[in-house]
Amino acid sequence: MKTNYRSMTIVSRIFVYLFLVILVVVTLIPVWMLIINATRSTVEIQQGISLLPSKYLISNYKILLSKGLDLPRGFLNSMTIAVLTTVITVYFAMLTAYGIVGYNFKGKKALYNTIIVLVMIPMQLSIIGFYQWMSKLGLTDSYASLILPSIASAGSVFFAKQYLDSIMIQDLIDAGRIDGATELGIFHRIMLPIAKPGMFTMGIFAFVASWNNFFNAFILITSRDKYTLPMLVQTLRGDVYRHEYGAIYLGLAASVVPIIIIYFLFSRYIVNGISMGAVKE
């Protein structure tokens, strides 16, 4: 009876591992092909599938440039927006969350409930009203319209509040007050340093979200030299590149690889961060 039970476990274990391996292949193949094809010439790509890199990375890059796709520029644009968005999102989310966690004021509960509801509302669908309002303010075709809204990022405040709840040390704050620190000083010099790991996790998510954001930039930005990477990716489907497969894959890979690198460096923070916002409801 006992051996039967054990052998059944072994069989199911083998089955599970097999399933997992197949799933890993399904998960990785598209990304792998994208990166490999960026190093292959169009002729090679048309000759068949390969899972090994070739040596046409630089010539593909030259083709891209010769067709007028300014990859470095797009990279710089995306980077500028993503870095500023990240800093603003994290700072203001912490500020707001600290206000909610650290102080008792009237309407605090209502504010927090509003934030939870905001997480569940499809704000992107008000983009037309947003666009028209920004154009009234003269902020269309400007990065300000992409960056400034992150002052009020409900999802991040939600996350920051959960995090602060778990690390809040009231004694430290009281000690700071006795030492005569100002309230803002306590936030900057005591709270933020303690909250660094959480801020880092939040920052990664804010960065990735901004880096990948296509829709808002697509609606708001019109000048070619202000295009972000996802917008350049969109132009890759145009006729100019019809038969330049190698170059297309390179353009796609360039926008995806930085995120893959970030992921491999910080996957622990990221994977742990995902459940932090949700599990402790």
Added chain:
Amino acid sequence: MFKLKHHQYGYLFVAPFIIGFLVFGLYPVVNTIVLSFTDRTLMSSSYSFTGLRNFQLLFADKTFITAIKNTWQLWLMNFIPQMGIAFLLSIWFTNNRLKLRGVGVWRMIFYMPNLMMASAVAALFFSLFSFYGPVNQFLVRAGFLPEAIDFLRKPAVARGLVVFIQWWMWFGQTTILLMAAMTAISPSLYEAALVDGAGTIQMFLRITLPLIKPVLVYVLVTSLVGGMQMFDIPYLLTDGRGSPSNSILTNTINMYMKFHSSKGHIGAASAVGLVVFLMTSIVALLIFFLLREKHDQPAKAKR
């Protein structure tokens, strides 16, 4: 005196958020509502209020209805298998008898697609499945197909691809969330159930499911809200108009097409946005409150 000061500081700390929300969140919503009652275009500054005309036109418009149907279908078709796989994986990963190795590594790999740029992924699949693309090459050469197929002109294939990409991008995240919820359940509950003679299925239905319900609600609601705004993938997979034959035309593509039409009908586009906004918000909040309330009841009954 000291206490009073605290109150004031609380307001000070949350003030930037509130101002930011009013300016960049709430006002745009109000503005969208106002615009949806006008015939405003981007081309002229004069406009008039037309009452409910935009909405009457919308509901008489087959394209709009198709877009709503499509969006629901595309979301459901990826959400159900996504939940299925995520349940399977998270049960296996947290199973004490299986004791799988490298859970962290598997999980890390499965989550990776979620961070990929959706527009790049869509462009990738567009390229892979194009007429001269590698998928056709492979299938023809290996003898599976007599001749190349124009995959992206087949509604079923286009839909299937959108669903697959969405599933591929999200099943890892859902797995991580379900796993976190399952590992948070105290093992003593299962031990007690085992002593009482409960079977695996019974334990899953009576212990696991009720206890992970808050996370299930969170996954359901956030996935729904994201799914109803689906844009990047169906937009970039084909021609940006929901082709072939409107099979992957979603709400947001529909809204964008009105916005981007030759005159820029922002009044009509706002009406699309508003209707979908209301539909999604109502369903999301309903799910949230309905499922949440039921969750509280057994606890009260016990007391």
